[in-house]
Amino acid sequence: xxxxxxxxxxxxxxxxxxxxxxxxxxxxxxxxxxxxxxxxxxxxxxxxxxxxxxxxxxxxxxxxxxxxxxxxxxxxxxxxxxxxxxxxxxxxxxxxxxxxxxxxxxxxxxxxxxxxxxxxxxxxxxxxxxxxxxxxxxxxx
Numbered sequence: 323x324x325x326x327x328x329x330x331x332x333x334x335x336x337x338x339x340x341x342x343x344x345x346x347x348x349x350x351x352x353x354x355x356x357x358x359x360x361x362x363x364x365x366x367x368x369x370x371x372x373x374x375x376x377x378x379x380x381x382x383x384x385x386x387x388x389x390x391x392x393x394x395x396x397x398x399x400x401x402x403x404x405x406x407x408x409x410x411x412x413x414x415x416x417x418x419x420x421x422x423x424x425x426x427x428x429x430x431x432x433x434x435x436x437x438x439x440x441x442x443x444x445x446x447x448x449x450x451x452x453x454x455x456x457x458x459x460x461x462x463x
Contacts, residue, residue, distance in 0.1 A: 325328070325379055325383070327332050329331050329355075331348070331462065332355055332377070332389045332427070332429025332460065333425055333426045333460055333461060333462060333463070334425065334426075334427075334460070335372065335375075335389070335391040335393060335427070335460055336353050336370050336371070336372055336393065336424050337347075337434075338419070338425045338427055338458070338460070339351075339370045339393055339395070339416060339419070339431070339456075339458070340352060340353065340368075340370050341424060341425060342415055342416065342419050342424065343368050343370075343412060343415055343416075343419070346415040347412065347447065348419065349366045349367065349397075349408060349411075349412070350364040350365075350366075350368070351367070351368040351369075351370060351395060352367075352368075352369065352370070353369070353370055353371065354369070355367065355369050355398075361398075363447055365398060365399055365400055365404075366397060366398060366399040366400075366404060366405070366408040367397075367398045367399075368395060368396070368397050368398075368412055369395070369396040370393060370394075370395055370410075371394045371395075372391065372392070372393060372394075372399055373392045373393065373394045373439055373455065374392050375389060375390050375391040375392045375457070376389075376390045377389045377390075378390060385394065385445060387461065388458050388459050388460060388461045389459070389460050389461070390457060390458075391437060391457065391459075391460060392455060392456075392459050393395055393455070393456050393457070393458065394453060394454075394455050394463065395409075395412055395416070395453060395455075395456060396441060396451050396452075397409040397412055397451065397452050397453065397455040398443075398449050398450070398451050399449070399452075400448065400450075401450060402440070402450045402452075405440075405451065405452045406438075406452060407449040409438045409452045409453075409454065410423070410432055412426065413434070413438070413454065413456075416432055416458075417432050419432055420432045424463045425442050426462065426463055427460045427461065427462060427463055428460065428461050428462070428463045429440065429459070429460055430459040430460065430461060431458070431459040432458050432459075433457045434454060434456055434457070435455040435456065435457055436454055436455040437453045438452050438453070438454045439452065439453065439454070440451045440452055441450070447456055
């Protein structure tokens with residue numbers, strides 16, 4: 323019997339991470355950075371972007387298929403101190419996703435590929451951006 327198509331449609335990891343941040347933290351989060359005054363009012367703001375990953379289709383011992391997604395998280399804040407604090411909280415919120423279900427997906431595992439680092443931002447913007455790369459192994463819930 324063929325596997326139903328719904329078992330092969332993987333969850334939107336960006337949506338899962340954005341909703342986790344919105345639910346757990348008091349920060350604004352989205353996949354697109356707001357423009358103008360909306361951006362300033364949203365600080366601290368977390369931008370979630372996919373940067374690839376691998377879908378694992380081979381199984382051993384009956385294990386289910388999964389997607390190893392890579393996500394870039396950029397935290398914007400008015401100062402370096404605030405950005406450092408915010409990125410620490412974002413890291414904890416993403417790590418907390420392991421073993422949970424949301425938005426049609428189940429998070430089997432989380433990890434960091436690169437730790438937090440200051441990322442260049444527009445000169446004289448009075449905003450600090452600290453980002454890191456996370457990995458999430460997910461499957462349909």
